[in-house]
Amino acid sequence: MAAGFLLLPVPWSIAALAVFATLTGVGLLDLAQARHSVRRNYPIVGRLRWFFESIRPGIRQYLIEDDQEQTPFSRSQRSLVYARAKNEVSDRPFGTMVDLYRNGYEFIAHSTRPVPVSDPATFRVPIGGADCRQPYRASIFNISAMSFGALSANAILALNKGAKLGGFAHDTGEGSISPYHREHGGDLIWEIGSGYFGCRNADGLFDEGRFAEQAADPQVRMIEIKLSQGAKPGMGGILPAAKITAEIAATRGIPRGRDCISPSRHAAFSTPLEFVEFIARLRHLSGGKPIGFKLCIGQPWEFMGIVKAMLETRIMPDYIVVDGGEGGTGAAPLEFTDHLGMPMRESLLFVHNTLVGAGLRDAIKVGAAGKIVSAFDIATAMALGADWTNAGRGFMFAIGCIQSLACHTNRCPAGVATQDPVRQRALVVPDKAERVHNYHRNTLLALSEMIAAAGLSHPGELSPHHLVRRVSLTEIRLFSQLHIFLENGELLDGASDRDFYGAAWRLASAKSFDLPQ
Numbered sequence: 001m002a003a004g005f006l007l008l009p010v011p012w013s014i015a016a017l018a019v020f021a022t023l024t025g026v027g028l029l030d031l032a033q034a035r036h037s038v039r040r041n042y043p044i045v046g047r048l049r050w051f052f053e054s055i056r057p058g059i060r061q062y063l064i065e066d067d068q069e070q071t072p073f074s075r076s077q078r079s080l081v082y083a084r085a086k087n088e089v090s091d092r093p094f095g096t097m098v099d100l101y102r103n104g105y106e107f108i109a110h111s112t113r114p115v116p117v118s119d120p121a122t123f124r125v126p127i128g129g130a131d132c133r134q135p136y137r138a139s140i141f142n143i144s145a146m147s148f149g150a151l152s153a154n155a156i157l158a159l160n161k162g163a164k165l166g167g168f169a170h171d172t173g174e175g176s177i178s179p180y181h182r183e184h185g186g187d188l189i190w191e192i193g194s195g196y197f198g199c200r201n202a203d204g205l206f207d208e209g210r211f212a213e214q215a216a217d218p219q220v221r222m223i224e225i226k227l228s229q230g231a232k233p234g235m236g237g238i239l240p241a242a243k244i245t246a247e248i249a250a251t252r253g254i255p256r257g258r259d260c261i262s263p264s265r266h267a268a269f270s271t272p273l274e275f276v277e278f279i280a281r282l283r284h285l286s287g288g289k290p291i292g293f294k295l296c297i298g299q300p301w302e303f304m305g306i307v308k309a310m311l312e313t314r315i316m317p318d319y320i321v322v323d324g325g326e327g328g329t330g331a332a333p334l335e336f337t338d339h340l341g342m343p344m345r346e347s348l349l350f351v352h353n354t355l356v357g358a359g360l361r362d363a364i365k366v367g368a369a370g371k372i373v374s375a376f377d378i379a380t381a382m383a384l385g386a387d388w389t390n391a392g393r394g395f396m397f398a399i400g401c402i403q404s405l406a407c408h409t410n411r412c413p414a415g416v417a418t419q420d421p422v423r424q425r426a427l428v429v430p431d432k433a434e435r436v437h438n439y440h441r442n443t444l445l446a447l448s449e450m451i452a453a454a455g456l457s458h459p460g461e462l463s464p465h466h467l468v469r470r471v472s473l474t475e476i477r478l479f480s481q482l483h484i485f486l487e488n489g490e491l492l493d494g495a496s497d498r499d500f501y502g503a504a505w506r507l508a509s510a511k512s513f514d515l516p517q
Contacts, residue, residue: 030047072371078402082398084398084446108451108454111453113455114455117448118448125138125140126365128290143169143391145229154425157184162186162437167187169186171224176199189223204263220286241259272513275309279293280313304507305508305509307508319367323347324368326371349384375447379451383467384467399432414427465478484498
């Protein structure tokens with residue numbers, strides 16, 4: 001080997017010797033270290049294992065993954081959002097790529113008497129009950145809760161400007177209202193979590209004065225209490241002191257220099273009765289704006305206990321947002337994302353049925369969030385009982401997310417989920433705001449064409465008998481045949497004889513979230 005080096009020109013010989021010496025040193029280190037057995041047995045070469053593992057997600061996504069493989073969103077879904085966000089044609093030639101005969105395939109039953117296509121601008125829903133003095137007419141498709149801090153400043157700016165252009169709502173997430181939410185003046189849904197960010201005192205407890213001051217802002221159209229989220233239901237969080245910038249501290253109303261704790265439960269209430277009283281308190285402090293809450297359904301009697309508290313006090317939220325266990329933009333432990341929380345459809349059906357069974361459905365609007373990116377996703381949720389839908393990851397795709405699955409690393413390559421000023425510089429706000437607007441408009445236009453084919457003028461007319469699912473190779477069924485739908489008032493006075501709903505209703509208590517002893 002040394003003789004071979006001598007045959008090379010002097011500069012190349014020196015370079016080759018340096019490479020040889022480096023590799024020799026690395027190999028000796030691999031042989032001596034005791035942490036990794038593969039490197040100990042296969043020095044230098046064993047390191048290739050980690051290299052190939054690091055590039056595996058990208059290789060799989062770009063070269064191997066099937067167009068319909070949802071991990072968590074398929075290439076087909078992402079391509080649809082990109083096309084609509086860019087105002088490109090999203091039509092597909094030569095027939096469907098979907099297997100129409102696989103178990104679980106779903107479709108909308110069309111009508112032999114289609115109606116003219118409605119203007120998507122009319123697809124709005126009034127939110128605000130009898131006690132609400134400032135109701136809001138919301139789009140049926142809005143931006144789901146994503147906090148500043150989880151998303152970059154440029155991402156928040158683009159989302160809010162897009163919401164302003166399209167006349168739809170932007171949920172702040174529990175990180176409170178940042179300057180970037182305010183800059184373009186898009187309608188805001190202010191989410192309040194257990195950390196009471198933006199409305200907390202020095203001890204981290206709810207502060208009425210700070211809440212009233214923020215809620216008075218005309219840009220805040222609705223207020224949402226977060227009980228739990230689909231990504232990590234029942235789990236709190238810690239924002240390490242090192243990650244708390246001056247902007248984040250000012251937005252959340254927290255000090256710098258120490259960890260910021262988001263408790264797993266609220267301190268402002270501990271029973272269903274206290275919870276509905278907290279709703280009334282926020283409605284009064286906000287000047288009568290719509291007050292609602294978001295949750296991922298877990299133990300069914302707990303939600304039913306809240307409904308019983310509504311019946312007992314006659315205090316009702318203006319709306320409820322059902323978040324599915326499909327997870328969202330928030331990073332969480334694998335066990336939480338894979339095995340905790342009820343999926344969106346079952347959650348939505350449960351909430352809808354409970355409110356119907358308690359005779360309260362007409363007084364409370366219901367939103368739904370959980371892997372909604374297409375017009376068919378919106379139609380499905382509304383047919384199962386939702387009045388409107390929210391999307392988080394769909395709008396992230398619209399502003400450039402490539403599903404690199406690096407959201408929790410602060411190294412998002414698209415500048416969406418990072419606080420790195422260099423990385424987020426890649427996200428150009430005016431361009432991405434237009435894409436947010438385009439995606440919203442084109443998705444609702446597709447929905448208007450789809451429901452017109454079904455003989456409907458507004459998505460609110462969708463019902464379970466419009467949706468069909470294949471349940472075997474030889475059988476399809478309407479959703480109205482697949483699921484239970486309670487009658488109005490059926491749960492009152494213990495009248496329901498449906499095993500699940502009747503049993504859970506009997507367990508529920510307005511006085512406690514716990515099971516009766």
